[in-house]
Amino acid sequence: MNTWFAQTDAVGGSLGLSALVATLPLIAFFVMLLGVKARAHVSAIVALAVSILVAVIGFTMPVDLALMSAVRGGLYGLFPIVFVILMAIWFYQVTVLSGRFEDLRRTFDAIGGGDLRIQAILIAFCFGGLLEALAGFGAPVAITATMILALGVKPLKAAVTVLIANTAPVAFGAVAIPITTAGEIGGRDAAHIGAVVGHQAPILAFFVPFIILFILDGARGLKDAWVPAAVIGASFGIAQWATATYFAYQLTDVIACIVSLGVAVVFLRFWKPRGVAGVRERYGLEPLDPNAKSELTAGRVWMALLPYAIVVVVFGLANLIPSLVAWLNSTNLKVHMPLLQERLVTAAGKPVNSDYKFQWLNNPGTFLLISGLIVALIYMIFNENGRYKLSYGSAIKEIGTTAYRMRWSALTIVCVLALAYVMNYSGQTVAMGEFIAGLGPVYAFLAPALGWIGTAVTGSDTSANALFSKLQVTAAEQLSSNGAHGVTPELLLAANTTGGVVGKMISPQSLAIAATSVDMEGKESDIFKACLPWSMLLLFGICLLVFLQSNILHFMVSGL
Template identity: 80%
Template sequence: MNTFTAHTDAVGGSLALSALVAVLPLLAFFIMLLGVKARAHTSAIVSLAVAILVAVIGFKMPLDLSLMSAVRGGIYGLFPIVWVILMAIWFYQVTVVSGRFEDLRRTFDRIGGGDLRIQAILIAFCFGGLLEALAGFGAPVAITATMILALGVKPLKAATTVLIANTAPVAFGAVAIPITTAGEVGGKDAAHIAAVVGHQAPFLAFFVPFILLWILDGVRGLKDAWVPAAVIGGSFAIAQWWAAVHFAYQLTDVIACIVSLGVAVAFLRFWKPRGVEGVRERYGLGAATPASVGELTGMRIWMALMPYAIVVAIFGLANLGKAIPAALKSTNVKIQMPLLKERLINGAGKPVDSSYSFAWLNNPGTLLLIAGLIVTVLYLIFNEKGRYAFTFGDAIKEIFTTAYRMRWTALTIACVLALAYVMNYSGQTVAIGEYVASLGTIYALLAPVLGWVGTAVTGSDTSANALFSKLQVTAAEHLQSNGVSGATPELLLAANTTGGVVGKMISPQSLAIAATSVEMEGKESEIFKSVLPWSLVLLAATCVLVFLQSNVLHWMVTL
């Protein structure tokens, strides 16, 4: 059978022309989504078709190879990516259908001393981050927006608050699937990428509570509550850095959110909020009164928090030492892809590894399934006097309900990954990367913009990494060959991820979810105008940080 070697000057013998043609699939995706207003899965299907045509006609890739490349990417999109998201959302749904989520919501009523601003930050930033860590893909925005609206925050401010708060945890969202995807598509160690992101995202996270205070209550809010904002943001940033660098990177946000929430609760036992009545008057609310929590006992509070402790324990055990991770990894099943094996040849004349590793046990989705089953059993055992009408069957039923609800999301992710693999294997992504890298040193400054654009359009940092990870690696390798030694592939992959973090708030999907949650349907443009300046400011800060890390601050990412 004939072999195929990707050439970056395949179109007319020109790198520039090849790169221009290679951009067509991405342009097709953006035009379909934003111009035609097509649904995400339709846009992904069209762009995949364009990518296959470009691969076959422009880059001279055999049709059977291009189609099998799409299959290879689609399989990875479904498992583990869709599997992880499915299990993450199901895990959250178990707490909802069991009735324990309501206890968690009411627990927040006890925190903050009646300060609406602090309560909003704890819900949007800490608890929303925890939801992002487990579920992501819009769930945190929808849930926390509703909770904050119930506090008395105006709809536009509530939507803006939750969208900006959702910035901090996105890189490690859905059990860090964006970073796992960057490692898989870019061919680099995901743990190394996570550690570099751990030297970028915490800088943004520290300032997010201050931004939220400004949005909620302007200068007065900053004057009254900058101290707890610094405590919450600082504890989150430190924990996020430590977990990303020294612990299981999949649990980075879980650890950071639990630590920041715990530190905040402890701090607020001694620090008395200022200007509480003033902010309530400005919001047109009555005087603060103790939260009505009925029979919310310590046991019920613990049972509401227990699922997240179990997740930490399960993931911590799976990454403990060397023996357990090695045993889990040994269960992976390596599958050679038909048609691709021995036919994809790199520039050095060696076969490209196109095999698929079926990690049926050694993946975050399965670990979340195990954690969810344990939580379900414990909820059934400790169901005080049958207070909660919840059965094991209810929990299992939610798996199928969730799967049906996210069917179009699953199709979109599978198609986006298929698109990424076709572009990678055919040489389209490499052609774009080589051409963009010709910009020289300045590219390190602009690297996060690709992630920002990708996430803004697709609504997913995972999808942005699937689209651009190979490009970032190629650009980094060329920069290094031109003497920019600090622009490592891991740094630019991290830049793509962190850039995507600040693009999430302006994505059409996020805007639509926020608008629906705060009853502002049809007014997405108002929310967009509210969050866009913050997105641009944070993007600029990310670009400068990455540029400095590629030069004078390279010691920060030398691991």
């Protein structure tokens, strides 16, 4: 059979022209989404079709190879990515169906001591991060926005608060699926990428509670509550760094959120909120009743927190016991992809590894399924005389309900991954990467902007990594070969991921979810205007950090 390899100057023998033509699928996607206002899955389908046309006509890729490349990418999009997200949302739904989620909400009310600023940080930042770690997919914004609105926060401030709070955990969201995707598409070790992100995201996380204080109560809020904000932000960031670097990157946000909540509970037992009466008066709330008693018991609080402890245990066992890790790896199935393995080769004539690894057991989605079944069983047994009702049947049925609800989003993910593989295998992404590498070492400063753009448009850090990971790797390899040894593929993949997190707050999907949750439908532009300056400021900070890591702060990424 005739072999074929990708040529980065396939269009007119020019790298620049080839790179320009290679942008057409991305332009089509953005134009459909923002210009035509088409739904995300329709935009993705159109972009996929354009990428196949560019591959066949512009880069001379045989039609059958282009179509099989799309199939290969779609398979990875379906499993594990869609499966992981499905299981993450289902796991959260189990806690809601059980009735225990309401106890968790009341727990946050009790911890904050009546200071709505501290309560908002705990709910939007800590608990929202936990939801992002397990569910993502807009759930954290929708859920925490309604909870903060119930505290008495004005709609616009509530929306902006939850959108900004949602930035820090996004990189490790849905059990770190954006990083897993970056590793798969970029051909690099996901754990290494996660460790580098763990040396970037914590710095961002530290400042988020201060921003929330300023949004909710201006300079007075910072003066009154900067100490707990620093404690919560620092504990979250340190836990993120330690987990991503030394433990399991998939659990980074789960552990960071649990640690920061625990630290906040202990700290607030000794530090009393200041200016509580003043902020409640400014928000038109009733003064606190010192004699009010909570219905919560220690047992109910523990049962509300139990699901997240089970997740940590299950993931910890699967990643830390060598014999179990080896057995789980042995269950992976390698699926041979017809045509690709026989005909797709590198310029040197070596076959491109295009086999599909079916990790039916050894993947975060399965671990979440096991965790959810354990939680459902415990909740079913310990129902406190019928106070909390959950049957195994209703828990299992919820999987189907969740799958139906996310059907169009699942199609979007599958098409975006199919698009990414067509662009990668045909040489489109590599052509763009080699061209922009001509910017030199300064490109390290701009690298996070690609993730920011991709996430702002698609609403997904995972999709942004699927679109640009190969490009980032190619640019890094070119720059390294030209002497910029500090610009490693892992650094730029992490930059794409971390840059994406601050783009999510201004994505149309996030704005729509936030607006709906706080009864501001039709006023998404107001929320956008309030979030954009923060998004730009944080993006500049990340760009500067990545540039310094590539030139001066090598110790932050070397040796990982």
